Amino acid sequence: MADAPEKTELTTAPDVDLTAVPDVVAEVPPALVAQSLGEYVRAWVSRISAGESGVLPVVVAMVAIVVVFWTISPNHVFLSAVNLVNLFQQSAVIMVLAMAEGFALVLGEIDLSVGFVGACGAAITVQLVQPLTTNWPWWAAIIAGLGFCAAFGAIQGTLITRLRLPSFIVTLAGFLIANGLFLIILAFGPFSGYPNLQGFSNNLKIVYNLMWGTIDPTISWVLAAVVVAGVGFSMWLSDHRRRTSGLVAPPASLTFIKIGLIAAVAIVVVAICNTNRAVFGVLEGVPWVIPIVLAVLGAWTILLQRTKYGRYVYAIGGNPEAARRAGVDLAVVRTVGFALCSMTAGMGMMLYASLLGGMNNNVQGGQYVLFAVAAAVIGGTSLMGGRGKPLHGVLGGLVIGGIYNGMYLQGYSFEAQYIVTGLVLLGAVTIDALSRRGATSGSVSRI
């Protein structure tokens, strides 16, 4: 920093003026200027040692969970194909809810209502497809359920932004209201009892299959290949475009390593899913829920990282005043954020309804809110706003799902499961706060 600008020529390589000021070198995230694979690895190591670990902790946590539960589970059943697919199906609900919560968290707010608002939406969908009453087509029922959620979220968002009420309180009230509405909607159940998804109606089956349907093994391979090729090609294309237009781009080898990793994950997942998981008969193929979660992940990643709207969400989370002065309509962006949060929660709880095979009054809406927040934070989303990605929700959801699944296999009680989840959440929040504090003290010392 400490160099006189007039000494600097326009075309001077940045390194030249930096030699005079060693402290700047320490400030710059090295990954941004690394050109070779070796430099990238060094940059990565230095970033981790500086406390900017990205998704590393959650990956470490996942490996630890796998190793521990694989070792202690009876007959090492934790890593069996049946259990892994099971685990993914259970985690999928938490993943989608965590992606929902991500909208609120990145905005610097919180939404405590996701569990029951989502449950309301799911209950509406399940009710509407009941052949004996309304018998709506499945797609119309899903749209109606998600529409309800979006409207509920928009109302909460409006109260928060227009009346400037704290999101914590508004969504806590929303949580209670939605809980009540949920029970009312359930009471419309056909004749007596709660609505379920068992039956021969095609609409029932499709909603039931959101979680339980499987894709034919051959088609699974083809779809996986198409997805990997598509993602890989777009990654390569964007790097290539940067390189040809003279911008700093990561080395091609790094891009290929990333694409290779994605391909490896895809192969492992499809291979696991394609093993016959049934005790009697045949149960194989990738469950529908995997492409559903990937679609939500892809859509929200593009929305948040590649569109103006997403940019404004991050800007508001980082510094609302800067966003306001830049002409961003804070109220609209926030309200839409809450609507998207609730709508995504509706998707998550629809998966849950499918997992349960119906809806009943045992749905733990409150517990699922905590899972959603915990998963997002464990994945690397900050509670302080401005930092977080949909991918964090997916990774964090796997961790929480893994803990639950593993403890269930061990026969631990619900009490122990609650306590462990609480401790994991505390740990994740602590890491978030500490890394944030480290960054702040760093920037203060730089001034």
Add this chain to the structure above:
Amino acid sequence: MTAAVARASAKAEPLLQVRELDKHFGPVQALYHVNLDLPAGKVTALVGDNGAGKSVLTKCISGVYQVDHGQFLWEGKEAHIRSTRDAARLGIETVYQDLALADNLDIVQNMFLGRERTRSGLLDEDNMERAAAETLAGLRVTTVRSIRQPVASLSGGQRQSIAVAKAVMWNSKLVIMDEPTAALGVVQTKQVLDLTRRLRDRGLAVMVISHNLNDVFEVADRIAVMYLGRLVIQEDASTFDRQSVVEYMTTGGLSRSDGRRAREN
């Protein structure tokens, strides 16, 4: 209203003329018949004690506040500034002392915040990155190593430079800088003042609000002094010395000549 065009510098027509501006908040009269000229290619320093109305005047010009009475003449024609968008459309950009950058976004993202370029609906990052790099190079802000680093990792002077670069990116004609050197060290202050001069040399009108008379005398071509919501004097910087500026700031006039009149008003 035209009678008040008394002290306008007679040379060329100023880029922005503020005429008879009034602004009150409830019973508090914050601005009182303020007249101010901001000529192109000059740095005008706006000074005054705390509560003199500098910030309110700045916010009226940049469209944050709406004026109660008064007139803006932009390039000689009457203009209405009712919102920050109106101001931006005319070419008025404000560099705020604080709160102007989002720490979690990188330099390019901050510079284009609110005016992102898109291609078929998605952000055109490469295009924005190139344009940001060009602007920074043009202003000779070369101390940042990568324009993809988050603003949180920048020093105070670098942040101020980015904020200025952000303001001039939009073909702005008038740049208002609110306390640009507060909270900066000596070297960084020099950097920002150099940048201010470069803006002037490009033919922009620059208004600098500052408490620091060292900076004012170093960079300003013209000095305007506010006192209790009034603009008491605006002249070439060479006609002032440190003593007289302080006297205008604290008493609204020079004790020998018109100080008493200002106080009576």
